[in-house]
Amino acid sequence: MQSAELEVQAHQLQHDLQKMMRRFGRQCRGMGTVFVTLVRQTETQLLERGRQVLPLAQAVQERLHSMPQLLEDQRARLDTQLTAALEAYHWIESQSRRLTQGKALTHCKIVNAYDPTIAPICKGKSNCPAQFGRKPGIIAEPAAGFIFALHLPVGNPSDASYVEPLVDNVEQAIARVRTRPTPAIHSLAGDLALNDAALREVLHERGILTVGIPKTVDPLPPSPTPEDVLRILDETDLHHIRTPSQVHLAYACGYSRPVVESSIASLLCRGAGHLTYKGHRGAIVQTGMAVMAHNAATLVRIHQYRLSKRARTFRRRLRLRCRKVNQGNASIN
């Protein structure tokens, strides 16, 4: 089939499909509701006419490989785009069919034809509810808000699924530390979304206390009784790794929404709440850069000791030091 012929067919097909959708729109206009029968009729017509899309696309793909005037990278780029479009077509078709048949959609539904990694985000935290987008996860220290790792999965999985990759990333960072004693993760806190028995088990096996993850909506006591400390160490079987003072500190750190909000707000003002880079990789790059910029600003605050009372107390208890920013690093160039 010649290129010109393919082009004519594609234009004709596009015109017909647009005409059908226009007719559908006109029939629905002013009704204030969409009739299921009408939707199903239109679906049948669209599928009947749209059946030609797939063979047409395959013909174009074949034609693409036999065009000598195209450069190699140009051909590869077009081929990739066409393959992605064909794959997206299959996903969208199956999703639309489920809808027209009155079936519920699966968890990760497609909301953008050009980027299947975007998902509906049903959370309104940080005063910025996003209907469709991504849900990055961060793991930070609660004293100053330094973010150790970032995880940005495809779609919108449960919050509990973020923990293991984030802890893995922190351990990779710890493995790079050359000073002794090597730091270690003692405890992990989170909101009620992380309250998962399997996750607690995994964290205990790693030697991490989970007292900061609540089991109910009731707030954690600021300091546990000696009996509570012993009970926690017994339950988690971490006698040999964790000390009672570490349990006390884990309780004190707990999960504080304002502390987390401050880190998130800092990221949002650095553009992490509005992703402009394309695709999943672009989102990771943009959020990653925002996290690094935030961390640098946090380190400046630590150097200058511009910290909250709470942060200062935790730093003292964790025996973290503070030095002036230009003391040991006079020139970076």
Next chain:
Amino acid sequence: MQLLRYLQHWLTRRGPGFQVADFVPETHPIRQWADTFPWAALVAAVDRSFAQRFPKPSTRGRPPVSTRVLLALELLKQELTCSDEQICSRLRTDVAVMYACGITEVQVDRAQEHFVLPEVLAQFRRRLDEPLMAELLAIQAATAMEDGLVSPAHLVVDTFPSEQGSQRVNDAATLYKAQKKSSSSSRP
């Protein structure tokens, strides 16, 4: 030659030169911010990753714009909430941005428009990927831990929503909404 003039102006050795560090006070926020990064380790990680994934077939051709400059620009872009064009423009005129990008000495040349073109920054960004970003973050965290500034002993995990793309409202949508609103409000 034109590209060389546009991209690596400070290497052309024309006009009187000045030391960038002399112009930026030690208390300047961008200087303090830039001083916290372990630049050598970060640049080495980026160069290693690029060399593995995008091997150069030949050593011929113009030397590329320094990774140090591009990485700093990308970070500054987030810190200062700029576009590619804005941050590249600031690099030309803002001495603090030059300092953050690791430029030590600059030759004064009024005719010069850009140090780095926004397209070059976009090309650099296109090469960054997930493992590299995780590595860069790990390097930054490890350096902070080594310096005794932060501790991973007690951590907190949370997620936040971020919307993808620009949510532009076009004229047609605004008009449609306005008409709909006025018609619904005029109903008894």
